[in-house]
Amino acid sequence: MNKVHGLFLVAIFIIASTKLVIGQSLRSCQTRCGNVSIEYPFGISTGCYYAVHASFNLTCNETTKELFSGKLQVINISHSGELRILKSRSYTCYNSTDLTEGTFYTTTLRNFTLSNKNRFTAVGCNTYAVMTTTIGDRSYSTGCLSLCDSTPKENGVCSGEGCCYTPVPKRRKRFRIRSRRFDGETSVSEFNPCFYAFLVEEGMFSFSPSQDLQNLRNVTEFPVVLDWSIGSRTCEQLGNTSICGQNSLCLDSTTRTGYNCKCKAGYDGNPYLPDGCQDINECTTSSSIHKHNCSGSSSCENMMGHFLCRCPSGFDLNATNNSCMRKHKPEYYGWTQILLGTTVGFLAILLVVSCVQQKIKHRKNTELRKHFFEQNGxxxxxxxxxxxxxxxxxxxxxxxxxxxxxxxxxxxxxxxxxxxxxxxxxxxxxxxxxxxxxxxxxxxxxxxxxxxxxxxxxxxxxxxxxxxxxxxxxxxxxxxxxxxFINSGTLFDRLHGSMSDSSLTWEHRLRIAVEIAATLAYLHSSASIPIIHRDVKTANILLDENLTAKVADFGASRLIPMDKEQLTTMVQGTLGYLDPEYYNTGLLNEKSDVYSFGVVLMELLSGQKALCFEKPQQSKHLVNYFASAMKENRLHEVIDGQVMNESNQREIHEASRIAVECTRLMGEERPRMKEVAVQLEALRVTKTKQQWSDQYPELEVNEHLVGVEMLPAQGDTSTTGYDSIKNVTRLHIEDGR
Structure with missing residues (x-):
């Protein structure tokens, strides 16, 4: 083993030997592989590592006693979020004129990222080295130049003469390294035939010109520091659901997303285990870092998480050096007692006054809460x-x-x-x-x-x-x-906001439309007292983690007495979704919700906002723009390009027709929500049937056995569900209590 590599491993062993707790992992799990300690959340076998990240699953080569994470050889793991690996270097070698051999490599770090404790280093005369990193679909490069016409004289200096280095940006997960000499430079080949480029932890490589320019080829690997963390959320977002154990702290990672755990002061161990952090007995430990500093006649008393220095009777503790000093009686001890008694009495009076004030304040707050309670019903x-x-x-x-x-x-x-x-x-x-x-x-x-x-x-x-x-x-x-609490944002966020993406397919949008329509139909027709939402919009539709729609915000809703079909109210709602008939007359009925739902359906189809003043006059209001495009047979201009394809054009056209009918100016010309829900569900049933037929074409001969027809929308009071005897699909709009 060469001097650089050997020096590094010796340093690692020294660091490992100073730890108070070594190899803390789950019970019955392997804690070492050769000279490397394996501590949870890392582990070798199933159940021994934190399963959320596959990169925490390590492999131990029992023959060579080497530890690996994927193809990366691991040589040290730190609780603070660092992982050290051995990484090959890139090199090129020349004779007097031509390239004789060389190599460069591209590395992907799985779920780890590069630490900024590394240095990108090049060794050689008249050479340059480049490191290219990739973030998403963009590439970034960094590098350095090394110039010299003879062997440098000064050891340990990497300043651009025979050796150069540059810092490495953190959070990179994929990188490529290569080295080359300048064209036409041949005079240095006798003492420097090869040129090298490599990543190395800061302080773990010392440049020796006389040896490294000739023999660095024998050193094939260098230590590199990687950063790791748990998950992708902050400690505040997690609350008390992090994996940090007892007597430990959750700390946001400063190098990447996610968090790491740390034992509290006065405790040591593995903070990722439930009981990994144990109290340090400062009174008996041999560690100079955690040993107590009681001196003189003072004695050490261990406490949970800390220690105390105790003095015998008749002595006081000197807080400066934690030693004991004999008590001295003051010359004017009597006056001191009088002063002390006066001070205590004054403080007692203040305490009584404060308690009385607090009691009065508490009584007033209690009476105020009672007043608000009665005032609010x-x-x-x-x-x-x-x-x-x-x-x-x-x-x-x-x-x-x-x-x-x-x-x-x-x-x-x-x-x-x-x-x-x-x-x-x-x-x-x-x-x-x-x-x-x-x-x-x-x-x-x-x-x-x-x-x-x-x-x-x-x-x-x-x-x-x-x-x-x-x-x-x-x-x-x-x-x-x-x-x-619904944690995945609103439909507005998915369509127009920061959460918008292409994952919201037509199937998702059609299902969401069916769920909203069925819910409104339930509120209008099946609730114990009919309810009109009065503020249906995409911002009031929440989505859970499965993109299931949840109708929210009933602050503007109104209950409709059983003997009435409409109410006269003060107009309330959101521009772009507000029923124009309700706006002009103040008469509220269930058709107002139908209009608002039609606007939501248009948003699902087009991906455009209900009202956008930045657009041209003809397309500011989505309802007018959509209806005009439908009438003039140019529907393709308004439909979201991420949604339409050859297989769903008929469904989209039919859904567009339903949206236009829902937004007619006269309420009596609009369908009821129950009719809308049934028609949209029919589109889903037809699509499912078509997909089934495409997958199993041999079943088409029996199509009449599973045919679907819709019940009449108006006056339908039958039970919901699918009736296999009557061969009819019915929509679940009465899924409520």
Missing amino acids: GGMLRQRLSGAGTSNVDVKIFTEEGMKEATNGYDESRILGQGGQGTVYKGILPDSSVVAIKKSRLGDSSQVEQFINEVLVLSQINHRNVVKLLGCCLETQVPLLVYE
Whole structure:
């Protein structure tokens, strides 16, 4: 083994030998491979490594006692997020005129990234070396030049004469290294026939001109530092769900995304294991880093996470050097006692006054909360909950203090969104469940009874496509509503915002449209009291991790009494989605939701916003633009290019026709939501049947056995589902409680 390589391994062994805890891993798991300790989250066999990252799965060559992560040979693992590997160098060799041999390499680091502790180094006279890294579809290069016409004299200096280096940008996962000499330079070949380029950890290579220009070819590998972390989210985003064990801290990685774990001060061990960090007994440890500094006659007493220096009776501890010094009685001891007694008495009076003030303040806050509770209809809600026929109502009344703790004092970092109906915060309840807390904007006291009715009705809705209302808090000036938390953003974000991407296929969009339509049909037709949402828009459609639609934000919704078909209300809604008939007359009915849904369906089809003032006059309002394109047979101009293909043109045209019918000016000309839901579901059934036929063409002869026809949309009161006897598909719009 050469001097550079050997020096590096000796340094690694010295570092490893100073650790207090070596090889901490899961029980029954291998903790070493040759001279390398293997500690969780890394491991060799199944169940011994953190399975979220396959790169944590290591391989031990039992013959050579070498450890590998994929094709990378591992020589050291650090809890702080560093992994050291051995990496080959690139070289080219020449005779007097021609290239005789050489090599360059391209390396992919799996889930690891390069640390900025490495140096890209070139060795040779009149040579240059280039390192190319790739980020996405773009490439970046860095390199250095080395010039000399004879062997340099000074050892250990890599400043551009025979040797040069440059820092390496961190977070790179793929790179390529090569070296070349300058064309026409042949005079140096006798003492420097080869030129080298390599990555090496800073401080682990010392340039020796007399040896390295001739014999560096014998050194084939150099130590390189890689960065690693857990996951891709921050500690704040994870809350208490990180894998950091007891007595450890979660720290955001400073070199890449994700986080690392660290034992708290006074503890040592593996912070990634549940009980990996153990208390250090500073009073008995031999480590100079953690040993106590009690001196003189003071004695050390170990505590959990720290230690104390104790003095015998009659002595005080000198905090400067932690030694003991004898107590001295002051000359004016009597005056000191008087002063001390006066001070204690004064402080006691202040404490009593403060306690009285706190009690008065607490009483005022309690009375204020009671006032808000009654003002916001708390007594009425309790009366309704205790009355007959409400045994199936599942609504919880939260306290103001509980809401403050859940939102961290309504911290701005917890805000999920703001709109005309209020502000929504992310809340974490004492049982660690995550909820969405909405601070409503309630009008005058005349709306209290209506608000309580809505809370009771919405709490009974148990529809899989409606965001569940869990409860409310009435002890604040404005009521707070507590909903289930949906973590994958809104449909608006997916179509137009920062989360927009090409993964939202036509199949996804059609399914989302069916789910929204079925939900609105359920609210209009199947809820115990019909509900008109009144603010249907893509920003009020949440998506979960499976892209399942969840209708949200019922702050503007209205209950329709069973003996009425419409209500006269103050016009409320969002421009671009607002029913023009409702806007002109103030008469609200279920056809207003139909219009808004038609706009949402147009957004799904076109990928364009409902209203965009930056566009030309003819395309500012999506409804007019879409209807005009449909009428003039140029629908292809408005349909999203990521959606349409040869196999779905008929479905898209039919969905476009439904969208135009939903947005007709006169409400009586629009279909009901139940009709819309049935027609859209028919498109999905037809598509599924077509895909089945394409996959199993031999079954087409029996097509009449699985044919599908739609029930009449109006006046349909039959049970939902698929009836294999009647050969009819029925839509599940009554999936609610």
